[in-house]
Amino acid sequence: MLSVVKLMLIAVAVTAVTGFLISFLIQILTKLVSSRPQKSSDEEELTALAIAIALRGAERK
Amino acid sequence: MELTKIFQGFDLLAFQIEHDWKLAVVRLVLVLLGIVMVYLGRKGILEPLLMIPMGLGMSTINASMMFFDPVNMVNKTTVDPTRVGTLFLDSIESNNNNLMTLCQIDWLQPIYTFAFSNGLIACLIFIGIGSLLDIGFVMARPYQSMFLAICAELGTFLTLPIAMLFKGMTPGEAASIALVGGADGPMVLFGSLKMAPELFVPITVVAYLYLALAYGGFPYLIRFMVPKKFRMIEMPKEKNVREFSSFEKLLFSIVACVVLSFLFPVAAPLFFSLFLGIAIRESGLEKFRYFVSEIILYGSTLTLGVLLGILCDAKTIMNPQVLPLLILGIISLGLSAVGGLIGGYLMYFFTGGKYNPVIGIAGVSCVPSTAKVAQKAVAHDNPGAVIMQYALGANICGVITTAIITAAYICLIQS
Structure with a gap:
């Protein structure tokens, strides 16, 4: 009887700990991604500006 | 020539009525049950994707039995005239040479x-x-979501000691049937193949039949356990709810797959399959996504339904x-389901009455x-x-927790 209950309790503990670990992992990963520097938006602005300049140059010609 | 030798179904039926009438009755019942399952699937009362192939398979396999001993026929050894079989498959044969013979004779x-x-x-369905x-x-x-999903595994945990103590089952058999509480068919199939291969056919059939019934019985359970004033609770409007980019979801699926496979290598095929499907969805590979979510998923589901039905022959069902x-x-x-609702109530108390307890049942991962x-x-x-977004969080988390429990049971029982 005790060994059966022990098996069940170990399964509960393993599941709870692993579940908590996965939730913690989600929290860490989302924090890491959101703390990335905003390089991409600056690059997009520069690209848009370059295209606008090129188009204006083409229109003048 | 006797007519019974031409219409071989009569030959076997007459023999069974004389020597084992219970088997003949069970065959007839299963033929009728298969027809009923097709009807209920067509009406949408049970899940049609599974019930229609399964029901037709069950009816056909029980109708098409005959005296058949293919291995001895091919090997030109003494044929057993009373051996019963079909041209579909033999689920019991384990000798490799005989299996290769059967692969050339039985079409499934x-x-x-x-x-x-x-x-x-099971893994292909999981990818889908x-x-x-x-x-x-x-x-x-x-x-x-994780808290509710773990609460909703109460049945998966408690059924293990219940099965072992009251029915004298082995740990593998008890764990396999306990996994039905996780409400995830591929997991039950995978777990029972690893822990109780001799019982995986009836366990999987039971699991899929109950999964089809899950959404039939749960509304009554909700009404029984959750009074109306609690059912009506509106969730507070959340401020600053983040939208997660595909990159973040893809990153999580990769990291979670690697971490869980490292922790539980025995269930690595399951984790890989699930997170591969998620990764394909989030990586923007539309053609792959179409292939796995339509062709692979539906093809595997159809094959599973057919095989489950074919495996429901009278002898298997008559197993005590x-x-x-x-x-x-x-x-x-x-x-x-009760555990999930208890989890919902606990959330209600933790949040000072600002949580709808019904959300807890969504932790059951169907x-x-x-x-x-x-x-x-x-x-x-x-x-x-509107509670759908909370319910889906718990629902999807339930898939992950059931996979974790499957892995934990396989590790604990095989060690």
Whole structure:
């Protein structure tokens, strides 16, 4: 009887700990991604500006 | 020439009526049950994707039995004139040479041997399921979703000691039937193949039958356990809820797959399959996504339904362990639903009354059926209450927790 209950309790503990670990992992990963520097938006602005300049140059010609 | 030798079904039926009439009666019952399952699937009362192929398979296999001993016929050894078989498959044969013979004679034997009994179909279905899941719902509220999902595994935990103590089952058999409480067919199939291969056919049949019934019985359980004033609770409007990018979801699926496979290598095929589906969805590979979520998923589901039906022959169903499995399966699923609702109540108390307890039942991982059941139950009493996003978070998390429990059981029992 005790060994059966022990098996069940170990399964509960393993599941709870692993579940908590996965939730913690989600929290860490989302924090890491959101703390990335905003390089991409600056690059997009520069690209848009370059295209606008090129188009204006083409229109003048 | 006797007519019974031409119409061989009569030959066997006459023999069984004379020597083992119970088997003849069970065959007839299963033929009729198969027809009823097709009807209920067509009407939408049970899940048609499984019930129609399964029902037709069950009827056909029980009708098409004959005196048949293919291995001895091919090997030109003494044929057993009373051996009963079909031209579909032999689920019991384990000798490799005989299996190769059967693969050339029985038309479903290659699929059964090389795709079903090794868990391939379970993993393919899991890839398809993964490609349908939006884990953004989990990532938005990870702890809350995980807590509800673990509570909703109450049946999976409690049925283990119940089965071992009251039915004298081995740990592997008890764990396999307990997994029905996780409400995830591929997991039950995979787990029972690893822990109780001699019982995996009846366990899987029981699991899929109950999963089809899950959304039939759960609304009544909700009404029984959750009074109307609690069912009507509207969730508070969340401020600053993040939308997660595909990159974040893809990153999580990769890291989670690697971490869980490292922790539980025995269940690595399951974790890989689930997270591969998610990764395909989030990586923007539309053609792959179409392939796994349509062709692979539906193809595997059809094959699974056909095989499950074909495996329901009279001899398998007459196994004296089937009835206890039926009872334990329903106990497991019922306790899991109760556990989920208890989890919902605990959240209600933790949040000072600002949480709808019905959300807890969505932790039972029948995606997205139980989330829809929860939303429907709430909307019935309060049409303005929207809980779907919370329910889906718990629902999808339930898939992950059931996979973790499957892995934990396999590790603990095989060690």
